[in-house]
Each structure stands twice: as C-alpha cells, then as structure tokens.
Amino acid sequence: xxxxxxxxxxxxxxxxxxxxxxxxxxxxxxxxxxxxxxxxxxxxxxxxxxxxxxxxxxxxxxxxxxxxxxxxxxxxxxxxxxxxxxxxxxxxxxxxxxxxxxxxxxxxxxxxxxxxxxxxxxxxxxxxxxxxxxxxxxxxxxxxxxxxxxxxxxxxxxxxxxxxxxxxxxxxxxxxxxxxxxxxxxxxxxxxxxxxxxxxxxxx
Numbered sequence: 001x002x003x004x005x006x007x008x009x010x011x012x013x014x015x016x017x018x019x020x021x022x023x024x025x026x027x028x029x030x031x032x033x034x035x036x037x038x039x040x041x042x043x044x045x046x047x048x049x050x051x052x053x054x055x056x057x058x059x060x061x062x063x064x065x066x067x068x069x070x071x072x073x074x075x076x077x078x079x080x081x082x083x084x085x086x087x088x089x090x091x092x093x094x095x096x097x098x099x100x101x102x103x104x105x106x107x108x109x110x111x112x113x114x115x116x117x118x119x120x121x122x123x124x125x126x127x128x129x130x131x132x133x134x135x136x137x138x139x140x141x142x143x144x145x146x147x148x149x150x151x152x153x154x155x156x157x158x159x160x161x162x163x164x165x166x167x168x169x170x171x172x173x174x175x176x177x178x179x180x181x182x183x184x185x186x187x188x189x190x191x192x193x194x195x196x197x198x199x200x201x202x203x204x
Contacts, residue, residue: 033123
C-alpha cells in the first residue's frame with residue numbers, strides 16, 4: 001500500500017511544498033503530479049498536489065515481487081534501486097526459465113502488471129524496469145549487436161530493413177541506437193503485438 005500525500009492550494013508551488021513539508025523530504029526524493037481545476041465564479045484556479053516518496057515506491061515494488069514469489073512457489077530476494085526517476089528491479093532465481101517465459105513474455109507480463117498496479121494510486125510518472133537473471137541485459141546486447149550490423153548493411157545497399165516484431169521497450173532500444181547514425185531513420189509499423197521497426201535511409 002502506497003501512502004499518497006495530497007494538498008490543495010492556490011498555487012502549484014505551495015501545494016507541492018506543503019506535501020514535501022509533511023513528508024519531510026526534498027523534491028528529488030519523490031514522484032508527484034499536480035491537478036488543476038476551476039474554483040469559484042471568477043475563473044480562479046486551485047491546484048492539488050499528489051506526492052509519494054521514492055523510498056515507499058521501492059518498498060512497494062519489493063513487497064509486490066516477494067508476494068509474487070510466494071504465489072509462484074519459488075523464492076528470491078529482489079534488488080530494487082532508483083536512478084534518474086527509474087525504478088530498476090533485479091531478480092536472481094533458480095526458476096528463471098519459467099519466470100522469463102518464451103522470448104521474455106512472462107517477464108514482460110509481470111512488469112506490465114506491476115506498472116498497472118502502481119497506476120492505481122494516481123497519475124505518477126513511475127517507470128519500472130524488471131530484469132530476471134540478467135535476461136534483459138543479455139537481450140539488449142544482442143539487439144545492439146544485430147541492429148548495428150543491419151545499419152551498416154542499409155547504409156551500404158540503400159535498401160530498408162524490416163526487423164522482427166518487438167515489444168515497445170525493445171523498439172525504443174532500436175530507435176535510440178539508430179538515432180546515432182546521421183544517414184538513417186527508424187519507423188515503427190504494424191499492429192500490437194506484432195509491431196516492428198523499419199530502418200531506412202534518411203531522405204534529404
């Protein structure tokens with residue numbers, strides 16, 4: 001259960017600062033969002049700030065994953081960290097094959113459920129990345145190696161390349177890699193869950 005502190009005021013800054021004072025934290029220690037609404041007959045506005053601490057979010061994620069372990073009749077101790085607003089949860093388990101699933105489908109499902117559970121508490125922009133026994137790290141390296149190889153081929157032949165279907169996280173990796181090439185652009189096409197990335201020559 002996340003503790004969400006809220007406060008209403010005539011200004012965004014005041015609404016947010018009162019929440020920070022109540023929690024006795026600094027701005028870089030929290031996630032927050034602010035709602036704006038009309039108040040009264042003269043168009044005046046009021047602002048409501050909603051705040052949760054990063055510490056509480058990390059604990060929530062850790063508790064969520066530990067409860068998941070019990071339900072799956074397995075055991076692991078998740079390592080949960082936060083950097084630049086992103087929560088990273090790493091699980092090392094002997095049951096990794098089952099938890100990861102074919103092509104990472106179970107891992108992605110667990111991550112999606114976790115994100116949706118956090119969204120129930122409000123419109124906080126909380127990014128959560130889950131990895132199990134280094135699967136994602138290895139997958140990222142494989143994608144990077146393959147995409148760079150394809151990029152060189154596209155630059156050489158001038159023929160666009162359609163990659164295999166990927167989830168949004170993996171497509172974002174491809175877009176980031178190709179953005180470093182001056183002569184190339186990327187475009188996501190197709191319908192979920194079969195969306196894929198096209199790498200092609202940038203038009204003048």
